[in-house]
Each structure stands twice: as C-alpha cells, then as structure tokens.
Amino acid sequence: MEGLSTGTLLELAAVAVGAGMAGGVLAGLLGVGGGIVIVPALYFALTLSGMEGDIAMKIAVGTSLATIVFTSLASSLGHYKRGAIDTGLLKLWAPSILIGVVLGSLLGGYVSGKVLIAVFATVALLVSADMILRKGRADPEPRSFSKPVWAFFGVITGTLSAMMGIGGGTIGVPLLNFLGYDIRRAVGTSAAIGFLIGLPGALIYALSGLGAEGLPPFSLGYVNLLAAAVIIPLTTTFSQFGVKLAHSIPRRALRLAFGGFLLITATRMFIDLFSG
Numbered sequence: 001m002e003g004l005s006t007g008t009l010l011e012l013a014a015v016a017v018g019a020g021m022a023g024g025v026l027a028g029l030l031g032v033g034g035g036i037v038i039v040p041a042l043y044f045a046l047t048l049s050g051m052e053g054d055i056a057m058k059i060a061v062g063t064s065l066a067t068i069v070f071t072s073l074a075s076s077l078g079h080y081k082r083g084a085i086d087t088g089l090l091k092l093w094a095p096s097i098l099i100g101v102v103l104g105s106l107l108g109g110y111v112s113g114k115v116l117i118a119v120f121a122t123v124a125l126l127v128s129a130d131m132i133l134r135k136g137r138a139d140p141e142p143r144s145f146s147k148p149v150w151a152f153f154g155v156i157t158g159t160l161s162a163m164m165g166i167g168g169g170t171i172g173v174p175l176l177n178f179l180g181y182d183i184r185r186a187v188g189t190s191a192a193i194g195f196l197i198g199l200p201g202a203l204i205y206a207l208s209g210l211g212a213e214g215l216p217p218f219s220l221g222y223v224n225l226l227a228a229a230v231i232i233p234l235t236t237t238f239s240q241f242g243v244k245l246a247h248s249i250p251r252r253a254l255r256l257a258f259g260g261f262l263l264i265t266a267t268r269m270f271i272d273l274f275s276g
Contacts, residue, residue: 009217009226015045016227020234023067026261027075027167027191027235028242029254034071034235035064035166039120040265042227044272046216053272054113055214061108061116061165062205062222065198067231068167072194074236078243084188086181096151097168097196100158105201108163109208109222114273120164121269123171124262130174131259145179157193162201167194173258183254187246 019041023034039060046056079085108116145153153175161168172190177183202223209221218226246254 011049012042012045012216012224012227013230015041016230017234020067020231021238023231024071024235024238025242025245027071027169027194028078028239029187029245029257034231034239035068035164036124036170036262036265038064038067038231038235039165040269042224043117047272051216052113052214053117055212057113057116058109058205058209058222059216059219059224061163062202062209063224063227063231064165065105065162065205066202066223066228067235068194068198069202070232071235071239072167072191072198075239075243076188076192076195078240079188079191079246082188082243082247084184084247085192086185086189089176089189090192092147092150093154093157093193094196096154097158097193098200100155100160101162101197101200102158102204103155104159104162105204106208107159108165109205116163116165117269117273119160121266121273123160123164124269125266127170127174128259128262128266130178131255132263134178158197161197162204165201166197167191168197169194170262177255184246187254 019038020034022041023037026037027034042060042063043053043056046059047053076085157168157171157175160171164170167190169187169190172193173183173186176186176189181189206221206223209215209219209223212221215222216224216226218224249257
C-alpha cells in the first residue's frame, strides 16, 4: 500500500520483532509454529496503520505461513532429538493434511478477510476451552482408528490451519492429545506437521495475492517479505528455548499455558470482528 509511511513500516518491523520472539518460544513450547502469535500481531499492526481489515488479515495469514516453514524445521529438529516425534503418524497423516492445506489456502485467498478472522477466533476459542477444562490421562495411550478416519482428521487440520495461518499445532496438539497421545509427543509431532502446512500454504497465498490492490511494500502476493525476513531468524532461534521448556515443565502446566494464551487471542479477535 503506497500510503504506508517509512515510520509505519518501521512500526511493522518492530511488531514483527516482538511476534518473532514470542512466536518462536511458543513454537518450541507448544508445537504451534508461532502463527497463533504472528497472525494477530501483524493483523493489528496493519489495521492500526489504516489498512482495511480484509486485506490485512490475508497478509497476516500468508506471511505467517511463510515464517512457519522455517520455524517448524527448527522446532521439530529439537523435538526429534528428544524422541518426541511420531514418524509413523507423520507418514499416515501427511497426504490428507496436504489436501486440506490446498483447500484451505485456496479458500483463504479468495473469501472475505472477515471469514478468516471468524475462523481463527472460533477455532482458537474452542481449543482453549478443551485444553483448559479437560484433564489429560495420567498414562495416555494412542487410540486406534482406521486410515479413513485419520485422513478425515488430516484434511480438517490442514484446511483450518491454512485458513488461520498457523502451523497445525493449534489444532493438532489438542486433537492428538484427545486421541490419547502424550502431550509432549503431540507437541513434537505437530511441530513437524507445520512444515507440511507452511510451505504449500505460503506458495498459494503468494500466488493468489499477485496483483491485489492495497498490498504494502515488499509484498509477494499476500506474503510480506519484510515482515517475514524479520520474523524468521527470531522464531527459529527462540524456538529452541521453547523446546527446552516443553520438556522441563509439567504436562498440566503445558496444557494450561496453551489454553490460556489461545483464550486471550480469541477474545481479542472477536472484539475486533464485532467492533468492525
């Protein structure tokens, strides 16, 4: 958007710094790819600069997916070294997740930004309630489901994650935990899933946004390269700190931290949606 001043771009970069640091810690700690922080941070920064909420949300989602490609690689490597990634589940889930990502990214690039805000806030609120109110089993054991059921879960996870601009952990962590996976293995596996979501999702948002009006400088479609360049090195660095935290604090504390943060984020997004 040509109307954005140099000062506004600097403010966007400053917001990206904070989002990158916080997103990195949460990526390693919760397996969420950092998008649950990055999307609302970029969205609010862009709307406060005068950008329309519709285009701001799409840029926030597309840019977040681009950063998740790198964050998930760094975070999943840390969890893999600690044996917290279920490679069998990744192989089982990957094809259906990719299908969901393509569907969600295509929808996200063409529907109203308000739809993306509503999806983001609703899913975050439901997940936060589940993580806060439901107690995990002391000795969790994965439940057995047929491949079509796993495929269904994968498509839903991929679709919603691509529409929300998140790495899959926001949905994948509570889903895997509900299905009987230990919270730490759920976090580790979801961190790896982030790469499957971020790469194709970012490419589709970049392509679908080519030629769109009102884009800020340094944008490739709905991916803002300036914000991504600031966020990526910070999230990849700080994700390792989050990984250490995830393997050193109690399971219940991890669930409450995840749920509490999502509750705050969802509330703020709903306020913005209805006030707009």
